[in-house]
Structure formats: C-alpha cells, structure tokens
Amino acid sequence: MARYPESPNEIFAREEEPDEGWRRPPPSNSLPLRNVVGDWAKANLFNSVPNTILTLLCAWLLWETVIPMTQWGVLEAVWRADDPAACRAAEGGACWAIIANKYRFILFGLFPYDEHWRPLVAMLLFVVAIAVSCVPRFWRPWLAGLWIGVFVVCGVLMWGGVFRLSFVENARWGGLPLTLFLSVVGIVCSFPLAIVLALGRRSDLPAVRAVCVGFIEFVRGVPLISVLFMASVMFPLFLPEGVTIDKLLRAQVGIILFTAAYLAEAVRGGLQSVPRGQFEAADALGLSYWKKTGLIILPQALKTSIPAIVNQFISMFKDTSLVIIIGLFDLLSTAKAALSDPPWRPFYLEAYLFAALIYWAFCFFMSRYSQYIERRLETGHRRS
C-alpha cells in the first residue's frame, strides 16, 4: 500500500530538494549591505580563477590610473592664478588656471576682445536653434524660417557693420562659433545634397547616374585636406581676375561637398535596405517617382541609415578642425594658438583637454540624440 505523506511539510521538503536555489532566502533589504556586496562580488568577480585574476588586474589598472589622474586633475590642481608661475610652483598638478585665463581666446579666437559678446550671443542662438530643431514636435515649416532668421541675426552679429556694430571681417572669426558654423551649415547643406546624390546613383537615367557616381567616387578618393587645399589655393586660379570668393565660404563648400559624398553612400545603403515590395506597393497605388521616394522610400531608408549618417556628422564635426591648414582658426586651432603665449606654454595638456571636452560634449550629444530618434521612429515592424 502506498504511503501517503503525513504532513504538508513533508511534501514541500521533498519537492524542494533537487533545487538548492529554493532554499536560499531571497536577498532582502534587511541583510547587511556588506553581505550583499560580498555575495555579488563572489558570484560575479571571483567565481573562477581566471575571473579572479582579471578582477585583480582591473583593480590594479584602475588604481594606477584613477588615483594619479585624480591627484593631477583635482587634488593638486591649480584652479585660479593670474600668473603661470603659481602653476609651475605646484608641481604634479594640473594648471586649470590656463583655461580661466585663456578661455575667451580659445572660444572666440581673434574676434575683437571687447566684442566677444557678439559671437557668444550668436553661438547661444545657434545652440538654441539646434535644441529646438531636435524636438520632433517642432518639425514644422516654420523651423526653416527660424533657421533663416538665426542665420541672418548671427551674420549681423558676427560681421557687424550695421546697427552701430563695428565691422569684423570673417578672417577674424574663430574658435567655437567657427566650428559650430562650419558644422551646422555643413550638416544642413550636405544632407539634402547627399540624398540627391544617393537617389541619382540609383537613377535609371544613365547621365544622372554617371554624374553622381563620378562625383561620389572622385570626392571619396581624395583626402579632405586636399579638398580644402584645392578650395583655397587652386580654385581661385580658375576665377577671372578681380573675382574673389571668400575663403571661409570656399572652405565651407569644400566641407559640404566632401561630407555629401560620404553621406550619399550611407543614404544609398539605407535605400538598398528598403524591400522591393515597398517600391511595388507604391507603384501599384499609382504614386509618382517623387511621391514614392518622398513618402515611402526615403522615410524608411533614412531611418535605417541613421547610425551611419550620424557617424558621418560626428566625423565631420571633428574634421572641421582641418581648416587650420588654410588659415582658419577653429576651436582646436585657437586652443593651440593660446599656447603661443610663452609662460603658459608648458600647460598644453590642459588646453587641449578643454578643447577635447567641448568636442566630446557635442559629439556625445549627437550620438545620444541619434539613439533617441531611432527609438522614436521604431514602429515595431522589425519584430515581424
């Protein structure tokens, strides 16, 4: 005769046995923190010999890097000093005083010192316009108007010559406003151009295709530096005498064309990823080429190519620093130029770190923003 369990406890006890995990009490807040951390470390950091070695190695590396860096950058750093001698006296510490003393030059370059408020306001306007453009709710026709307005106001502020603002020629523009200007105009202009090039490369019309392929392959085949050189040195040779085109404009056009060629390939990648059925469905509904492209194909193609596009924008943002070779002073060049003041020269690391931080902030923003947009445009069709 079968023996029945005598009490409910007996049943539970037997069923529990195969799985040890059942018995362990769930981690609760009442446990001492030490235990929780210890358990976690045991389970994740020291659960095998190789892992233990790796953990110790990482700990040692962190110790060797973070501690000296904190000492150099924070603990022993000189934050404020008008005299570089104070920095030299404090050996082993960062001299952030160079930033405090030179930040206006690094940010605004050779722009007349007393007029620095003008590039500052222009830059803030730019940043506000960028911020507004980033909000999908504001993607309305008036945004284009806003940008035109911002460009006009910024132009007035930077050039001056009207409203009792003194005239500043654009050879004296520099620093962050120049970097921002080159990048934003570069992005705004190269993007539509890239789309046209990408569509042209897939066109059924042989002439259009040849022009687009030729342009893309030519521009991709030369370094940006040589494009800038050509724009600044060679291009004027072909102009009729007396006609000059502004150097900044030439550099800007060079950057736009260069970026557009790369971007076109990113967009083409997106176009290729749109299934043929989408084209056929649009055709079957009677949509014309441009409506099909604008309403059906591009929205999907651009969405797929967002990572590649933003990659290109980030790369271009940093590549604007190459305009130094044709004598324009972008953010990196002004940081470098700030060091030409002999007493401050030893503290180049701090100045470059400052410039790098600004670059990083903008690039990081672009990267995060692209991720946000990707999430926002996700409509669940990948799942199926």
Next chain:
Amino acid sequence: MTPEDARTPMSTQPSRTPDAAVAISLENVHKWYGQFHVLNDITLAVHKGERIVVCGPSGSGKSTMIRCVNALEQHQQGRIVVNGVELTNDVRTVDKVRRNVGMVFQQFNLFPHLTVLDNLTLAPIWVQKRPKHEAMKTAMTYLERVHIPEQAGKYPGQLSGGQQQRVAIARALCMKPEIMLFDEPTSALDPEMIKEVLDVMVELADGGMTMICVTHEMGFARTVADKMVFMDAGSIVEVAPPQTFFSAPKSDRTQKFLSQILSH
C-alpha cells in the same frame, strides 16, 4: 443589365452575358527573362465583374502575368488592354491603368513607417487629391469592411499577418479600383489566418468586383471563381469554369497538378 445586378451572393454560376464589357484583355503576350520564356503567348479576356482564379505550379508565370496587368512588369510582345487603355511604354498609360487596378501582394507590403490609417489614406490624398477628412472616412469604411476598424491607429508591425493582409486589401480598395489583382494573398499566412483573409475576398467577390486571384486555395476557387485558369511553363494550359475544371480537367498537366494539390 449589369453583372452586379445579375449576381446573387455566393452564387457559383457564372451569370455574365457573353457580351459584358471586357475589363482586361491580354493578346498574345510574351515575356522573357533573358533566355527564360516566362510568358508564352498568353491570351486571356476578363469581363467586368468576372472572377478569375489562376493556378499552376510555381514558376509557371502566374504572378508575372498579373504583374504585367498593372505594369509592375513589362511585357515584350503582344497587347494588354485594361479598361480600354492599352499598356505601352508611355508613363501616362501606366498611371491611367494603375488608377483603376488595385493589387494585393503575397508579402502584404504595407508601409511599416505609417499607421494603418495613414497606409490607407496616403494614396487617396496624394494621388487622387481627395480631401483628408474624406479619405479618412473612406478608409474607416473599408477598415470596417475588412473587420478591423479598431486597428486604425496601430503600425503594421503590431498586427498579425492576417490583419496586415486585410489592411492591404482595404488599402487597395480605398483607391476605388474597378479591378483587383491578388498575388498569392494567403501564401505567407499561418493556416489559422487564411480564412479571415479569404472571407474578406469572398465578400469582395460577392460585391461584383472584377478580380484576378493567383491562389492555391481551391476551396476559395470553387466558391467564387467564374473561370479557372491553369498555367504551366509560361503558357495558359486550360481555362474552364470551376465545375468542369475540378471534375473533368481536359489536359493531363491539369489533372496531374490537381491530383497533387488535392490529394492531401
């Protein structure tokens, strides 16, 4: 008397008078993919309100044939006339034809970046220039006809295959076409979703729509087809009303095909 008047719902008897207007006519149509003769001398007339079911082994040119009807593929020889418009290389004739012809694809081909409602209203607004509110009203009417008005705000990726295909049918209907082409509309569906799509197609057929369906759903064919067309190797082998087609197929190839697909 129009064919619509003569038709009683769910009837299987062809009720068209022989002289009913021809909606689609293919005359000696040929098409090659390189050396491959994909359409070989296709001649077929579809009358207004007639429902044609095309079947045949894969690679027999069924899909290519109906894709030629709305110029998704170009034929290389012969004449295709749709609603009195002959398809030529002229873009305008293609546009004219596509305005009257709706198409439903095997893979649904809904626009994944648009909501269901936007999928339905896009072409009426942009191609037919209808006012937005009117297009939305029409869209909701057709969504109700395919029994999923509650999905209007969702994206295609959030729907099941059967629902997506019904949206695709509604999208085509929103253009108020006179002819509907179905290219294996249930082949990509899980078995339990096939019925919901076929039901919608039967309702559509009962409404008097001129239809060409490429499908292997023989039950559906028996219910709605006025004519069965059997194709093999790029040619039309047999055209017959479903009763004769299923009970007494003339050609050996048809018999073999039917025995293969009806045996299980």
